[in-house]
Every structure is written in C-alpha cells, then in structure tokens.
Amino acid sequence: ARTPVPGVAAMSNGSFTEDVDRLFRASEVREGAVSSTSGDLDWSTLDESVWATLRRDVDRVVSNTKAVLWPFRNERDPSKPLREWDLWGPLVFVLALGVTLSSDADDASTVFSIVFATVAFGAVALTLNVLLLGGHLIFLQAISLMGYCMFPLNLTAVLMKLSSNWVWRTTLGAAAVAWASWASVPFVSAAVHPARKALAVYPVMLLYVSLAMLCMVSA
Numbered sequence: 001a002r003t004p005v006p007g008v009a010a011m012s013n014g015s016f017t018e019d020v021d022r023l024f025r026a027s028e029v030r031e032g033a034v035s036s037t038s039g040d041l042d043w044s045t046l047d048e049s050v051w052a053t054l055r056r057d058v059d060r061v062v063s064n065t066k067a068v069l070w071p072f073r074n075e076r077d078p079s080k081p082l083r084e085w086d087l088w089g090p091l092v093f094v095l096a097l098g099v100t101l102s103s104d105a106d107d108a109s110t111v112f113s114i115v116f117a118t119v120a121f122g123a124v125a126l127t128l129n130v131l132l133l134g135g136h137l138i139f140l141q142a143i144s145l146m147g148y149c150m151f152p153l154n155l156t157a158v159l160m161k162l163s164s165n166w167v168w169r170t171t172l173g174a175a176a177v178a179w180a181s182w183a184s185v186p187f188v189s190a191a192v193h194p195a196r197k198a199l200a201v202y203p204v205m206l207l208y209v210s211l212a213m214l215c216m217v218s219a
Contacts, residue, residue: 061089068148068183085140090147093154094119097211100157101218111218115211122146122207126188129203135192145187146204152179153208157215166216173212181205 048056064086098115102108123142130137156176160169184204185197192200 057086057088060086064089064148065151068151085144087144090144093147093150096154097150097157101215105218114214118210119146125203130191130200133192133196133200137191145184146207149180149184152176153211153215160215169216173216177208177212180208
C-alpha cells in the first residue's frame with residue numbers, strides 16, 4: 001500500500017478542486033449565459049464558424065465599451081459586463097494608449113513598457129484587494145475591467161497632443177480620471193459587498209491617476 005503524502009490527501013478531499021473551480025467559474029458562467037440565450041444546452045463554441053465567433057467577440061467588445069461610456073444606465077443585471085469579460089477590448093485599449101504615449105517619446109520602448117506594467121500591477125492589486133474585502137474576482141476579470149475603463153484615458157491622450165498647455169492637460173487628465181473611476185464603480189460593485197464599494201474602487205482610481213499623469217508628461 002502507498003503511504004499518503006502529507007498535504008496531498010487534504011488537497012484531494014476537495015479543497016484544491018474547489019479552488020480551481022472558483023478560478024474558472026467566471027468563464028463557465030459566461031459560456032452558460034451565452035448557451036442559455038441560444039436555447040440549446042448542448043451548444044458549444046466548437047460548433048460555430050470562425051465568423052460567428054468573431055462577430056460574437058466584436059459584439060461583446062462593443063457592449064462592454066458602451067457600459068463604460070454609460071456606466072449607470074438602467075440594466076437588469078449590472079454584473080453582466082463583469083461576468084462576460086474578455087481580453088480583446090482591453091488589449092486594444094492598452095496597445096492604443098501605449099502607442100499614443102510612445103509615439104513622440106524620446107524613449108518609446110520604456111514608455112510603452114510602463115503602460116503595460118502599470119496595468120498589470122493594477123490588476124494584481126485590484127484582485128488582491130477585492131479578495132481581501134471578501135469579494136470574488138479573478139486576475140483576468142480585473143484585467144478586463146481596468147482595460148475597458150481605460151477608454152477615457154485613450155481619448156485624453158489623443159486630445160492632449162493638441163496643446164502643450166498645462167491647464168488644458170490638467171483639465172483633461174482630471175476629467176479622464178473621474179470618468180474612468182466612475183465607469184469602474186458598477187463593475188467593482190458587482191464583485192464586492194456594497195458597503196465596501198469605496199474601498200474596492202480606491203486603488204483603481206489611484207491607477208488611473210498614475211496613467212493620467214503619464215499622459216500629461218508623455219503626450
């Protein structure tokens with residue numbers, strides 16, 4: 001008979017499996033929501049064409065971007081954008097911000113790297129903060145949330161190139177931080193208890209302040 005290894009038996013009793021299930025639960029809920037709307041419980045993305053997959057991904061990006069533009073519009077399910085997260089939109093917005101800020105920079109590669117590193121660090125901080133507050137959020141959801149809410153900063157980075165006046169840039173930066181933070185409130189609220197909403201949004205706001213200052217210096 002094999003001698004059980006200490007710690008492995010405890011993991012096999014369900015704790016490790018439950019942790020893994022929690023990690024991928026968001027994607028399962030997302031696919032379940034899509035399949036339930038189609039009326040076919042056996043529906044799978046493997047059965048659809050490439051164009052159907054692309055169209056569905058584009059529709060999701062447009063839907064989540066609209067949720068950032070009008071974050072407090074009347075929704076039956078305000079947590080839907082958080083459940084139906086994706087990485088295409090955040091990838092486009094982060095790339096766009098990095099390219100915009102590094103286009104006229106003396107050290108373009110450094111500026112580009114700072115944008116990606118700031119977003120990655122912010123996603124880690126947001127995930128840990130929500131978990132410590134008793135909420136439920138995974139790292140990829142945090143990346144999606146922060147990436148979509150960066151959209152106002154993309155617009156600000158472009159507008160800042162129109163003038164080097166610090167009053168103009170400061171006004172745009174403050175407006176972008178307020179808009180991005182305001183847009184993140186419904187997403188974060190769906191992950192934590194309403195009483196702890198402000199504590200969850202605070203580090204997100206700090207991230208957008210950092211990116212806005214980077215825009216002011218680099219634009």
